[in-house]
Amino acid sequence: GAVVSQHPSRVICKSGTSVKIECRSLDFQATTMFWYRQFPKKSLMLMATSNEGSKATYEQGVEKDKFLINHASLTLSTLTVTSAHPEDSSFYICSARSGFAEAFFGQGTRLTVV
């Protein structure tokens, strides 16, 4: 299957700083990528849909200014958590489904804000 690589897998940052998470499609062009947040033992909560070359579409209740998404190329989407706070600590996962029936997922990023 297609490969989606997410980096970093773990990050610890200080409260008030920003952190960037990258999601790359390694062997296919991902015109659309999705960013999820997952709380322990819970399902995936879709945060936003990222389309190459255009603004991301955010789900209701997700702060656009806090979670900045950029999809500048067909193989890279980034999620930047701005002015992070401890409540932003979570597991973030990206996926891409462009042109395929199934979605392919990155390995996820565990963010801890201290």
Added chain:
Amino acid sequence: AQTVTQSQPEMSVQEAETVTLSCTYDTSESDYYLFWYKQPPSRQMILVIRQEAYKQQNATENRFSVNFQKAAKSFSLKISDSQLGDAAMYFCAYGYQGGSEKLVFGKGMKLTVNP
């Protein structure tokens, strides 16, 4: 709007036995896909099996098979000869025919495999 329901939050099975995970969904579309994803402790989401709605034949992948009942909007996963490595969270998901549309996930079910 499409919804996916997994009513059993947890299940357990003895190693080498068979277990069935249930899933129901709601949609007004006729062309769509259904998926079962597995999330082991590593938290990497792994596709287990997929079913195209237009196909009457149930999908199978080695020890994994589905019972797809389109009229009842039911999509259960059967795991035969359960192995310790099958222990994970399992998510049922719905995807519209359009390839760039988001998947809709159920709440997930934790499967424990007892040795």
